[in-house]
Amino acid sequence: MLARSKLTIVLPISIATVILFLAIAMTPVSAQILLGINALVGYDNQTNNFESQDRFDQDRAVFERIFRVEDGLGPVYNATSCVDCHQNPVSGAGSQVTVVRAGLLTNGAFADLPGGSVIHDRAINAEAQEHLLGGNVRTLRTSLSTLGSGFVEAIGDDTFLDIQRRQPVSMRGTIVRVPILEADNALGIGRFGWKSQHATLDSFSADALLNEMGITNVFFPTENTSFGNSVAKFDRVPDPEDDGTVVRALARFMRSTKTPPRDEDLAATPQGAAGSALFDRIGCPICHVRDMQTVPPGTLLNGFIVTPALGDRVIHPYGDFMLHDIGTGDGVVQTGDPATANKMRTAPLWGLRTRSRLMHDGASLTYLEAILRHRGEATEITQRFLALSEFDQWCLLIYLGCL
16 A cells, blocks of 8 residues: 555545535435434544443453463464454454365365364364365455444344345345354344354354364353364363353453544545545445444344444444355355355455455455455446546545545
8 A cells, every 4th residue: 555645645636526526425314324323433442331441441351361271272273362363453453364264165065174164273282283184165264353343233134134125136245144142043144254154242252262262162162173083182171161251251342342443634635535435436335335323222133132332323334244256255155055155244344444464365465456356246346446547546545545
């Protein structure tokens, strides 16, 4: 990306671009959005008022806790703490850290490898170390940001369904309904993870505890294997290793985080303003939806009662939390539906400026590279971007740099 000093240079903008920007800026916001209050933003390790600052700090300490073998770490695992992978620029955000997923595709049918699709990078004993043996489906996945997740959890089904209905048929997202572990496996609309494989933060936390740190818990009481082989002889702590205390603390912490803030100074420059208008003009918000509103306080949603701190809040995630095939799918099936193999959740663009490696695999190193990888359902949008003048393309990239 261009150096900051170059980003803020003021250059002439065509009259047409200015008119386009003004027209979009003056477009009325829907009445539903106007009823809500903007969610709190900030990279400051401060609570969004879902819980007190003292309780938030206690739960953040759990998120940052380094698990040891004596605590139940492993036997196979990827990290010793949540913050290992979710820290840039504050606890709960994303990072460049990747995990390995793999599987076997036979006659068009995907199957997990022995022990599942996660190939763990670490083990507490050399004999338990996993290695990828076979499999013709292989991918890396970057660590997603969890900031603002409490607001995402509080998005109602009608909002997702309405967004889906308004998308062109050729770009219509796939909504997946997944079991909610803490609600007796009742189904809810998935929204967390690269495959939208979880609907709630309790389920998400329990999955991460087991698959990333090897900490068994009330929802996942059985240890992972080492590529299908038992690790019982290395497991020193009785299972489950967490009685739900850690799972709930992690979920509370994520519910209490603020949403990623924009660089408002950059967004207010003529280039940033023009780029914002161009972002809309070529159709990026079809999938990278700018605004969503959470359900009212007191609503029971997926077994969780939405609190005043999270209810009736407007967020700006720049995503739709649905699955799309844009030609970069990793081939892994997690939701049980074979049709999702080459679909990935739309990457929310809030916090984009904190990421140096882009797309699900981290293989794109610039905004331009990431845009040009958009094919499949996004082909028309990519073509519209390429049809822009070089200056307008630059303005749009400037705008992405403020998110």
